[in-house]
Amino acid sequence: MEKFTTHTGIGVPLRRSNVDTDQIIPAVYLKRVTRTGFEDALFAAWRGDESFILNQDEYKAGSVLVAGPDFGTGSSREHAVWALKDYGFKVVLASRFADIFRGNSGKQGLVTGIVSQENIELIWKLLETEPGKEITVSLEDRTVTVGELTVPFEIDDYVRWRLMEGLDDIGLTLQNEADITAFEATRDAWRPKTLPAKTDEKFVVEAARPAQ
């Protein structure tokens, strides 16, 4: 993962609360088996509307999304993060984020900064008064700067450290593999195992189509 310290880019004011992951990327786009190439799917339902913010020339190249509260609610689809990243977003700012979305973002290097709704309103006004205006997000200082305005944002300390170092979670966990093995030795015998597979014998069904 790339290290993140500071980013400057065009701010996009998205005046909507409860932007759920079905809005960020509708389910029909989830059928791909790759991790990239989702840029066309971002906000697909809204992109057809000419007045939608990302259809306005000044905002098209945006990389810092400034959204209303409860951004990323709903489904756990990480595709929402991939779509935002593939489009070019590096940062999303909002006063509240859904937990899973925020977790997914942290794993993928998309910064989710929590900014008070009062400050979000101020940023919205600045971005709308001067479309295409740039925002600077400093992960080091935990600040957002738009013109003369500098406001703080919150982000989990550990996530911030990991983003700044560009570290991979799995690699970090595997450094403690001995602990995992030791824990496994203490697990109770009753805890279920999926293998060997057991099934309910009550209904015997022939597979309509044998698994390949």
Place this chain on the structure above:
Amino acid sequence: MGTTLAEKLWADHLVRKGEDGAPDLIYIDLHMCHEVTSPQAFEGLRLAGRQVRRPDLTIATEDHNTPTLDIDKPIADLTSRTQVDTLRNNAKEFGIRIHSLGDADQGIVHVVGPQLGLTMPGMTVVCGDSHTSTHGAFGSLAFGIGTSEVEHVLATQTLPLKPFKTMAINVDGELPEGSTAKDIILAIIAKIGTGGGQGYVLEYRGEAIRKLSMEARMTICNMSIEAGARAGMIAPDETTFEYVKGRPHAPEGADWDAAVDYWRTLTTDDDAVFDTEVTLNAADLEPFVTWGTNPGQGLPLSATVPNPAEIADADEREAAANAIKYMGLTPGQPLRDLAIDTVFLGSCTNGRIEDLRAAAEIIQGRTKAPHTRMLVVPGSARVRLQAEQEGLDKVFIEFGAEWRNAGCSMCLGMNPDQLKPEERSASTSNRNFEGRQGKGGRTHLVSPLVAAATAIRGTLSSPADLADADVLVGAGA
């Protein structure tokens, strides 16, 4: 000070305590996979040359994309077929148990786990699906994860996590006849909002919860995510043990006794303190339906479409106005008058046998409204088989409903089961987001009882409205 159920489960799965602000490392007892959120995780393993650490704690099933018709033919949609084939290939390559389309144990991952007896109290359960909270009904810590976390669990059988906050949701009193678990959870979400549970594990408690069946408890825990919560749980009791006992993967003999001894300890201590508490009286609950485009926008069926002008909070006012516009509604319109094009009975929220039985009981011997289509999609192949053995399929077919094969289906419209633009549905699923059930589709979330009554009357209805409905239908309305 005592500890809550969630805290006990956390402590029992702690592999390593995080230091200096690092998250704790939590062991995962059961990991379920499906075709949509797993391909990129397996690809990640392959690229890094990693193996699945515990294939014996992992299970896969095909559900999100799978068609509910012609399941004996190749999947017509090529991208869906590729995704399903990818899961099959990954399962084979990494040695993971898979239940494919046509197998008796295929179905929605959250229906399959409990029915196989793989979900039981005292576990940590994860899946790349937000409705994994369903499994919390057994007194487990169960939550949805993203694809990076799926990869992490596959590789390490653990997750780095920060402890969740705890919230008690006390549901006192007795649920009136005609009201169900679905109405309880819709009322809770309307009360605390779609963000009210953010960062929390919800523990549902109280007299009304204790009286619920396991299937009803699963309905409630399933929708915890709709209140923004990571997980929802209910302490296990005799109802739970009874449900688990005898299932294919349930412990036996001495293991069973040891398990039950442990499970009985899984309650929140009397002197434990929750970070937040919310109380609701079940006796006040009428059938609840949603009018808007998030699950928090719900009201009793007897209410009218709200007037945004009367909403004080600016954000909520704007959200309500947007929702009313999208849903094609008028403020002040009685919810009961809304004509419904499609009734969807199914999903991981309400696609279990008890849900099908409840709906079948209402429609039996009655006539479907001519302009309303009803789609019945069992949550799993085994639910379908059981329903067929009980003759429920015939009740639905005679009524004029479509009896389908198992899967997620119209809950999220990834397969051909979708709403058309402006088509209005009464759906027993969990999300009424814009376009969720098909582009431009309008979703009202309801209980199976309301779904059944709605299919009869053709407008949003509860079983209590049915005396009138028969007259209307008889008059050719």
